[in-house]
Every structure is written in structure tokens, then in C-alpha cells.
Amino acid sequence: MDNAISVVGLTKSFGQAKALDGLDLTVARGEVHGFLGPNGAGKTTTIRILLGLLRADGGTATLLGGDPWRDAVALHRRLAYVPGDVTLWPNLSGGEVIDLLGRLRGGLNASKRKDLLERFDLDPRKKGRAYSKGNRQKVGLIAALASDVELLLLDEPTSGLDPLMEEVFRQVVAEETRNGRTVLLSSHILSEVEALCDRVSIIRLGRTVETGTLAELRHLTRTHITAELATPPNGLAQLAGVHDLKTDGATVRFQVDQAELDAVLRQLTTHGVRSLVSQPPTLEELFLRHYETEPVR
């Protein structure tokens, strides 16, 4: 088994509402996998199924070689989970929660705990009800990151953290992956995904719409071209991969798919290029394209 997580055709409904509609997800061991999608796309539902808390209606899910529902307890000793909204027991201190969750998981690395408390700048003596949103999140993060587990399931773990703490989070996750840990990171923060993830999956309406390495995904994005030509262009609109073409005299503006860039530029030069501005593709555009509300395909 090379894959830490392997999900095929997962479906799950809550009453009338379809949360997952044939979702696929593969996370290789040792990689940081970004899990992206708009609110309500089914990210949390997927993670809860992987944790054996929800039961899938259909499809298969394999986690660390086991069945997430049947082998839940045994699998949970090998993973750690951080929810997007950490809720704490109002009368337990942060330190107590970190120790409790660590012990329930089968042990906690004491030196890591101490180190993380310092780096995340958390006072472990405060009671659960006294923490702010960001500090509650830190309690959940430290409890998960301080245990020596194979897999980290992080569901928008940095929501509420300040930029400084987000930077600490990135460093810690980078260190963890160097030690061979696998991470599934659900996130909305693209810079975080770009900084940490080897591969990403984008889901929409309970279905996987894109998956691959960041380089592959960049390949799917379009380059913006603005060119001033010697002669008015013709035939440009008919070329494959050209989108949103606007012609203003001898000036053209358009977007072009990465794969067709070479052919399109060849065509442009036949018209005598006087100036050329090319804007590189951004992942953000790709995500936004998938986040839009109308069905993409």
C-alpha cells in the first residue's frame, strides 16, 4: 500500500441534501495533499468519513490500509485530527486538553509539546472558556502536532490564527513532512496551499473536479496576453485555446491555455509583434474558476 488515503466514488446524503456525489481522493504516503473547495463542497464530510464518524452511503474509502469505519479505533492511534473549529471543555485547561487527547491517542511527545507551546505562544493554564478562537485552534494544533503519528488530518486548521502563527504552523508542518508524515490539509488559504502542498484536489458539490501536482494545475491555467501588432490580426479567434479575445484596432487582449501557448505565439508573430505583455497564470484564477457557483461541466 503506497497510498495513505484512497477514496473512490464516495457518496453520502443527509436527508434530501447530497453532500458527497462520487468523490475521489488519493493521498500518497509522505506527501502534503491540499484539499480545496468552496464552503459546503463536502470537505468536512469527507474527513469525518475518513475518521469513521460518518458512514458512507456508497463508494470505498481506505485509510492507512484499513477500513475507516470498521477499524476506526486502531487507525486513530496512527493519526491526529484538527477540526476547523476547535471546541474545548469550558472547565478544562488547554494543557489538560492537549494531554488528554494525546493520551487517548496512545501517547504524546513531551519535548515536542513543550516546544510547540513555546512556538505557538500558548498559555496552557487557561480554562477552555477563556480562550479566543485563535487560541482554541492552537490547543487543537498542539494536541495533534505533538503526537508522533503517521497521518495528520487537518480541516482548515489555521482559521483564526494570526499571520505570525500561520507562519509557525507552516514551519511545523514542513518539519513534520520531512520526518515522513503524511498530511491532508483542507484549506482556503491559497498561499498556504502553495507553500505546503505537493499535490492538491479540488472538489465541488461533492465531486472531485481537479487533482494533480501544483505544476500540473498551473498547466491548466491560462496566460493573459496583451499584444500590439503591425497588422490587424485574423484567424486568431479560430485557434484552439484562445479565450475572451478583444480586438481594439491593432491591439489584442486574450487569454490562452498553457498547452496552446506555443502555437498561438507563432500565429501572433506572423502579424509583426510591436509589444507584448504576458501575465503568468495564477492558481487563484484556477480555484476561482472552480469555486464559481454554476456547474463547471
Add this chain to the structure above:
Amino acid sequence: MTSLTGTGTLIRLILRRDRVLMPIWMLCMALLPVGLASGTASLYPTDAGRQGYIDSLASSPLLVLFYGPKPAEPSLGALIFWRSATGIVIMGLIALLVVIRHTRVEEEAGRRELLGSTVVGRHAALAAAVLTVSGASLVVGVLVALGMISQQTPAPGAFAMGLAWAFAGILYAAIGALAAQLTTGAGAARGIAGALLGLDFLLRGTGDVAGGGLSWLSWSTPLSWVYQVHAYTGDRWWLFALTTAVALALVLVALRLSAARDVGAGLLPPRLGPAQASATLRSPLGLAWRLHRGSLIGWTIGLGVIGGVLFGGVAKTASSLLEGNGQLTEIMERLGGKSVASDIFIGGSLGIGAIAVAAYAVSAALRMRTEEAALRSEPVLAAGVGRLRWAAGHLVFALLGPTVVMAVTGLFAGLVYGASTGEVGRQVVRVVGAALVQMPAVWVLTGLTVAAYGLLPRLSPAVGWAALAACVLLGQVGAALNLGQSVLDLSPFSHIPHLPGPAAVPLTPLIILTAIAAALTALGLTALRRRDIPVT
């Protein structure tokens, strides 16, 4: 009065949020005395018949503890005001719970902060909660009065009774408002206000039962003034001036405290906790101990120690109440001597204690639902803990916690009663036994709540509390409402043998009840293993 800006809007918000719950409890409370009155009127149409009924009820110190001293005349109205006095305590309980629900609970959840940022005065939230509950109490009072008039009782007495019920609600709305200022957690605020209500009840009841040098206790507490209104016989209207003044004073103190503190903070300062977990906090059971220990200790001291001492202390005076009632004394002597009266009192009070303990059992079982709905069960279940192990931690407290409370109640009642009769060893064994014999009925309620939690998690609080309310109603007023024995037998408590007593203990009902409780618990756990978590 800019500090009250927005009160009207907030009242509408409370009415909107409680639009189902509030009419239900108001209607239940309003119908209780009317139902009792029509049932009693057909059973005892004459003054002589009612006098006999009153005398037989008042010969039980336990019922005096509940209803207060018997009425001076046997009119239907006077009998019903006395007989339905439990409703006064229930009004107080509902009022304090609803006020805390709309004050401290909102604050703890952070919603008060959201509202506080809008154009809302400093006192508006607290004022809206107290005003709404007081208004609802007054409506209940008017409905009670109209209901009693419909039963051909005199109008002044009917309104005195209605107002008495209303003021029970108003006084405890004020006490709830005060308690909500003290702690940062809503649970602790409910505990404080509920403990005051229990103490109020026990002090007044002790004064009424013991009489003599302790009779001043019958005038010592807020609820005692409501009992002292003596609707239909005394109609002491001036007491409403006193209760109004006290309620106003309490609300003003609550408002002062509320204005003097930060939103979200309590008067009792939050303390820092340990930076590391102790060695005991390492399992679902260890976590459950941390979550349940406060209420277990509270119930053990409140009901177990204080209640036990009162039950045992009053028991020895029970036989003295028999004097002057020749017929009853004769019956008692035939049954086994004067101590039978004490036995009946102890058995009866332990039966009431068991109902109270069942409330603790239901709330302890529902803790699982609270944990799930607040998403706090999720990290535990995601951390190498099976569902059954997680549930077992809570079940230890929902099943054994009430048992401990009952055992302690029996222990203290037996010690105090035994000391007064000079046979401590014997009485402790008998009374602890009589306390523990109640447990199968309590476990049935725990089991029912667990079954509901497994099968219908969203509805489980409603199922658990409705079942308890049904047991209270069947036990307290079921017989007077002329319900058949088959209906009364729906309550598990009706199958518990009467102990302590001379007769042998029938084991069959205890075994059957325990088996039902076990089956319900198993059903709930099986369903819990199969379903999604969390269901929100």
C-alpha cells in the same frame, strides 16, 4: 432610560425562540389545578367528604412537607390550592431555568456579545428575560384563576391562587437573574439557583412539618410567602406587596451586578487551571469524571446529606402527627406499631428523592448529547477511543452516580432517624435498603434517555425530560385525576415496593425494571454504534 433601549425587541426575540416551549409549559401549568379541581369535585362533592380527604392527606408528614399545613376549611378551592402546591415549586423551577437560558447561556455562547454590539442598552438583555418570564407567569396566574372560577370556586380566592402561582414564577425569575450574574458557566448558575429553590422548599417544609420551635421556618423563604397566601381561606393580599418588593429588590441587585461586570465575565473570578493534566485524566472515564464530578458532588451534598438529614430528622416527629387521629392510629398499630408512620414517611420521602435523582440521571445521560452537539465528542472519538468506551464513561455517572446519591440519602436519613430511636445500626441498614430499592425505576429513565440518544439524538432531551415529567405527573396527581391503575403503572416508580416496612421485598418487579433498563441501554448503545456522529 437608555440602559433599557432595545428591551422590547429582545422580548420579541425571546418569544420567537420559545414560541413552542413557552406555550406548552404555560398550558401545562394552567391546566394542572383545573384538572385536579374537576377530578376532586366529582370524587368529593360535599364538605364532609373533602374534610375527610384533607385529614387523611394531612396525616402524612410527607404531604405536609409538600403541600404545607392543611387548609382551615374544606371548600373545594381551599383544597385545590393546598393540594396543587407542588405547582408553586414547579413554577419557580421553570422560571429560573428560562431566565438563565436567556441570560447566562446566551452570554456563554457569545450571542449576547453580538447583540450587545447593536443598539441595545446595558440592562436590556437581563430586563427582557425577567420581564418575559414574569409576564408569562402572570398569564399562567390569570389562566389558573379563570380555570378555578370555571370550577365554581369564589373569584377572589381564584385570583389569590393565580397570583400566588404567578409570584412563585416572578420570585424565581429574579433569583435566576441573580444567579446568572455570579458564574461564567450556565450550568453552575442553574446549580446555584436550583439549590436555592431546593433549600427554600426544604426549609419551609421543615417548618410546616416540625412546627413548634421551628414554625418560623414556614415564613422564612420567598416560596413560603406564596404558600402563606392561603387562597380561599385567608386571601392574604398583602403578601403580594411583600413578594413584589422582594422580587424588585432582587432584580435591582441583579441589574447592579450585571452593570458592574464585563460581558461574559462572572462575579466569581475564573481561575487558571493546571498546565498539565493529572495522571487520572487519561481515559474517557477520566474525562467523564471531570465533566460529571461537579453535579455528582452537588447532588450528593444537596439531596444526599442535607435531604437525608431532614428526612431522618422529620421522620421521628411523624408518629406524633397521628395523635388525635384515632382511626389512622388504629390502622398503624395493626400494621406494626407507631413506628410504621415513620417508616411510611421515610419511604415516601425516599420515593420523592428518587424522582429528583432521576432528574440527575436524565441530565447525566443527556451529557452525551451535549458533548456531541457541541462537537466536543469529535476529537475524543477521533483519538483512538471507541464509541462504546466513550459512552461508557458517561453511563458510569448516569447509572452509578444516582445510586451513590440515593445511598448517601439513605445513609444520612438512617443515621439521623436511628440516632433518635436509639438503634442506629438497624435503621441505617433498613433505610439504605429502602433508598436503593428505588434505583431500578431510576435506571429505567436513564435507559430510556440512552435509547432515545442512540436512535433519535436530536429528540433525546425532549424524550428524557418528557418521560420524567410524565412520572412526576402520574405520581403526584395521577390518582386525583382519576386515571386508571393501568395508566398509573406506566410510571416505573409505581412498581417499586414500599420500604422500609415489615413485609418481604417482592423481587420480581425489581428484576423486571432492571431488565427493561438494561435492554433500553443496550438498544441505545447499539444504535449509537451504527449511526453518524455528530448529528447536529
